[in-house]
């Protein structure tokens with residue numbers, strides 16, 4: 001059937017404030033089941049890990065369910081799902097761990113390890129990750145794929161991508177602020193990350209530091225369940241429903257993207273950046289004579305949330321020659337955006353650039 005955007009939107013309390021939330025590439029809103037799962041976990045009583053009493057067992061179950069949910073979303077093995085506060089923290093820790101074995105004389109390509117993004121968070125460009133990881137593997141290098149921007153916009157299959165490590169952030173796909181890295185547990189087994197002596201030494205637990213936010217993990221699981229239900233007709237296992245629903249989300253976003261791109265391209269004073277055919281529904285543009293912040297402020301007055309700046313996409317913004325002039329305006333579509341969001345953005349930009 002595809003995605004019924006009215007039904008999807010109804011699940012998101014925040015959308016009732018009347019703003020067009022086109023800021024999803026920097027973080028999505030939470031649907032009610034995710035909010036309820038987080039508060040429900042707290043209400044049920046939680047304990048720290050590995051205790052003899054039920055509240056502790058509830059926390060341990062939440063962790064296991066969260067690993068399974070993230071594995072279902074990405075097509076990985078729950079035993080290789082490392083959870084943490086965000087993608088950046090997990091990536092820095094793993095980079096330090098991987099680099100422990102590197103010796104003087106080891107070649108740095110980006111160090112024997114090929115790091116690549118699955119989608120640019122400003123231009124939306126989706127590189128051919130599978131081709132890149134295949135070349136890396138043929139050369140004996142590992143691959144680390146940044147799936148933070150890609151994951152919310154379509155089905156993910158870490159095996160098909162050939163990713164040795166795949167990083168994602170739940171707050172980009174309707175979950176709370178939690179990051180995850182998915183890897184083959186056998187690959188993690190020989191890696192020794194710094195840890196406290198009494199902390200678990202098993203994989204993936206030894207990659208996770210300190211006491212985790214258990215209730216947020218319950219929210220991650222609820223977010224994956226929510227994504228699996230985006231297409232109400234999706235059937236089968238959660239993994240199968242995720243593939244169907246994320247395909248429906250992709251189709252929905254791409255249809256809106258076509259309208260958005262055509263509308264912006266028709267405005268003389270608008271410069272659009274990025275023209276990849278295979279891209280997420282993310283647009284990056286400037287309006288002649290206006291700083292990106294001034295344009296974003298005008299859009300905010302019209303109740304349209306967009307980002308301005310380089311959005312940490314430092315290299316591409318530099319390559320475009322706009323890093324030092326405030327970057328550009330970024331509008332990103334996710335599954336809960338609808339045609340009225342796009343129309344409102346276009347009308348507001350037309351006031352500046354018509």
Ligand SMILES: Cc1ncc(COP(=O)(O)O)c(C=O)c1O
Pocket residue numbers: 025026085086087088089117119120121146148149168169179
């Ligand atoms: C493509 C991409 N990679 C990585 C990150 C960093 O993710 P986190 O905020 O979870 O550290 C972001 C955040 O916006 C992103 O868009």
